[in-house]
Amino acid sequence: MSGADQSETAAMDSGAFAVIRIARHFDAAAERVFDAWLDPRIAGRWLFATPTGEMVRVEIDARVGGRFLFIERRDGEDMAHVGEYLTIDRPKRLVFTFAVPRLSPLYTRVSIDIFAARSGCELTLLHEGVLAEYATRVQSGWGEILNGLAMSLAATEHAARLQS
Numbered sequence: 001m002s003g004a005d006q007s008e009t010a011a012m013d014s015g016a017f018a019v020i021r022i023a024r025h026f027d028a029a030a031e032r033v034f035d036a037w038l039d040p041r042i043a044g045r046w047l048f049a050t051p052t053g054e055m056v057r058v059e060i061d062a063r064v065g066g067r068f069l070f071i072e073r074r075d076g077e078d079m080a081h082v083g084e085y086l087t088i089d090r091p092k093r094l095v096f097t098f099a100v101p102r103l104s105p106l107y108t109r110v111s112i113d114i115f116a117a118r119s120g121c122e123l124t125l126l127h128e129g130v131l132a133e134y135a136t137r138v139q140s141g142w143g144e145i146l147n148g149l150a151m152s153l154a155a156t157e158h159a160a161r162l163q164s
Contacts, residue, residue, distance in 0.1 A: 017132060019126065020125070020139045021124065023122065023123070024125075024150075025122055026120050026123060028121065030121040033123060036153060037094055038088070040059070044070070045148070046148030048079075050072065055072050056071050056073050064086065067082065067084050068084075082098075082100075083107070086109075092113065094111075097109055106131065109127070110127045111128075123146070
């Protein structure tokens, strides 16, 4: 999987709100990358997961209008990540609302676009409506999350090779 040297990040501040944009190459097929966002067994390993937390609940209703809930226990406290799927166009586009109710009642919008590349695929994440005061933290968080996705894809590919 690609490292940070092949990533592109940007935070655009427009007053009270910021837009986070991250582009990343993955050495995996677009379908595998897309499916990793919607499969609870796989997503629970990397999506909204931190190195020191414990994912205690993952619910994904992978349909337009369906909702997701990820609860990770961090230092003894549960942190919920919630949202609703607005667009599911496998393997090209995923759009969802997103909130962390403990930090803010505000729902933001996340768009994931995936394009097949010569080797693997390119993913662009756009997170709109982020409170400007959280922009740096959110940008860093998405970078870590996408690193987790890369590691999860590598681990599942390695496990598949061992089984074959």
